[in-house]
Amino acid sequence: MNKITNALQSKNSIVGYITGGDGGIQASVNHILALSEAGASMVIIGVPFSDPVAEGPVIQKASMRALDSGITTKDMFVIVNEVRKQSKIPLILQTYANPVYIYGYDAFFKQCQESGVDGLIIPDIPFEECDEISLYCKQYDVTQIFMVSSSSDKRITDIVSKASGCLYVVGHDISSTIQQVREVSEIPVIIGYNDQNQVSSNHVNGIVIDTPIVEICEKHEKDMDKQIFAYIQKRVVSK
C-alpha cells in the first residue's frame, strides 16, 4: 500500500504543516521531529514561494520570512534529508508550479526520491494539467496529491480515478464533497484546519494543522519545539 494511504488509515489523524526554512533549516528539522513525536501521522512542508496564491495571510508571511532569510527550494531537500535520519514519517512538499519548473522536473523529482519525499501538493497543477508532471511522479515514485473542492462536482470521479495517497478536500461544502468521494472511492481524505468544523471528524482521515503551527513559528521563541509538541499532543490525546 502507498505509504501516505497507509499512514492515514485511522480516522481524524493529525497532519502537521510547517513552512520550510521559516526560522532556519535546523528549526524546520526540529519542528518536523516534534510533530512526529507528538503523534502527527504525516507532515506537509510548505516550500516558500513569492506568490502563494492558495495560501492565507499567516502562511504568506511565513513564506516571505523564509525567502528573505535566503531559503531556497534546494534547502527543502536538506531538511528532508536530516529528518529522514531520525524519522520515517510521510513527508509531503507543498509547492507551486514555477519553482518546480525552474528547478527542472527531472532534477526536482530525483531529489524528492533521493531525500525521501513521499508526495507533492501543487495547487496550481490541477487535474487538467497533471500531465505536466505525471511521468516524473511515476518514474521517481512520488505521489501527486490532488485537491478536490465542493465545486469539483462531476469531475470528482475523473480526479479520483487518477488519485493515489490521499485527497485534499477544500471549499465551502466539505461534507457533501466527501460524501461524493466516498461513493466512488475509499481513498483517505484530508481537510484543512479552518474547515474542520464543517464536518464530523469521523468522516475524515486527517486534519491539516497549518496556521496554528506556523503561528507558533512566527513568534520565534526558544521553546517552539515544545510548544508544537504540546499543541499536537493535546489534539492527539483528545481524539
Add this chain to the structure above:
Amino acid sequence: MKEGRFGEHGGQYIPEVLMDEIHKLTDFYEKVKHDDMFQQELTTLLNEYAGRPSLLYEAKRMSEDLGGAKIYLKREDLNHTGSHKINNVLGQVLLAKKMGKTRVIAETGAGQHGVATATAAALMGMECEIFMGEEDTIRQALNVYRMELLGAKVHAVTSGTKTLKDAVNETMREWASRMEDTHYVLGSVMGPHPFPMMVRDFQAIISKEMKAQILEKEGKLPKAVIACIGGGSNAIGSFYHFIEDEDVKLIGCEGAGKGVNTKLHAATVSSNAPKGIFHGMKSYFCQDETGQIAPVYSISAGLDYPGVGPEHAHLHDIGRATYVPITDDEAVDAFHYLSKIEGIIPAIESSHAIAYAIKYAQTLSIEDCIIVNVSGRGDKDVAAIARYRGIDLHE
C-alpha cells in the same frame, strides 16, 4: 485535455477551487462568441457608449519632423474612460451579466482597468470591487477616487510587493472564495484559458479597425504596427488581424525602466526572461534563478507586470512579433515629444510605443507607413511626469 495553448504557452494552471468556474466561463464564452444577439449588443455598447470606431490619425507634423515613414496613430486614448481597456471590459461585464452574475471584481495597476471595470459595472448595474497594490493606490490616488465615484469599492493590497502582480493574486483569492455571484474581469491577455483568448477577441477590434482604416487611407498595409506591452492586451489587439499579413512587422515595446541590464525593469521578453508557470499560464516571466517571481519596475504602472500573455510568448517563439525594450527616459521624452508636436498627451504606457516609433520611422522611407497604437491618454500621468522631471507637483 490541454486547453487554450499557444504553442507550448498558456494552459490552465489554477487551483482546483477555480477549475469548475473556469470551465463554465469557457463554455459560456464559446457560446456567446458565435451568438449574433450578444455580438450585436456588444457592438452597440462599443459604438454608442465607448465611442468606437476610434480614429486612425495621420501624425503629419511628427512624420515630417522625423523625415521617415508616414506615421498613423490609432487613437484608443479617445475611447470613453481614456484607454483601450473599455473594449475588454464592456465585453466581459456584458458576458458576466448574461451568466447571471451580480458582482464583478478586477485587479488594476495604473487604475485604467479598474476605472474601466467600475464604469462598465455602473453602466450595467453590477456590484464592483477593485484590488490595487497599496503602492499603486498612492501613485494613482486620483484613479482610486475615480473608481469610488463610480460606485466601486477599492481594496489596497498589502501582500508581497504591493503592486500589480499582488493585486492579481488577491483578486484570484477573492474569486476562489466567492464565485457563485462573481465574475473576475481580468484586465489583460493573461491568466488561465479562456482569458488570453477572450480578452484578445475583445481587443481585436483595434486591429480590425486599423486594417480597414489604413486600406482606405493608403490603399496598402503598413510596414509595421507598434504597441506597448505589459501583459499585452492592447498589443495583441493591435496585432491580431495583421498576424496573417507576414509583411507587416509587429513590434511590442516593453517597459525597460532603468535599463534591461539593471534589476529595475519590466521588460520580460526583451531581457530574455526564462519560461515559467505563473498566474494560471505557461509563458515568459521575470524571475530569479530559483523561480521566485521578480519585483519588476517601470515608470509606467500599466507595464509593471513580470510576465507577458501566452500568445505573445508564442509570437516571439515563432518569430512573428518582435519585442523591444524602452527605458523610462525614452518614454518620458516621447511623452513630451508627442504632446508638443501633435497636441496629443499619450499615456506613459503608450509613450513607450511612441518612443520606438520615433526611432523606427527614421529608418524607413517616405513611401512607407506605420501605425502606432496610442492605447491611452496621458492626463493621469501628468503629475508623475512632472515629478520625474524634478517639479514638485501633486494632484
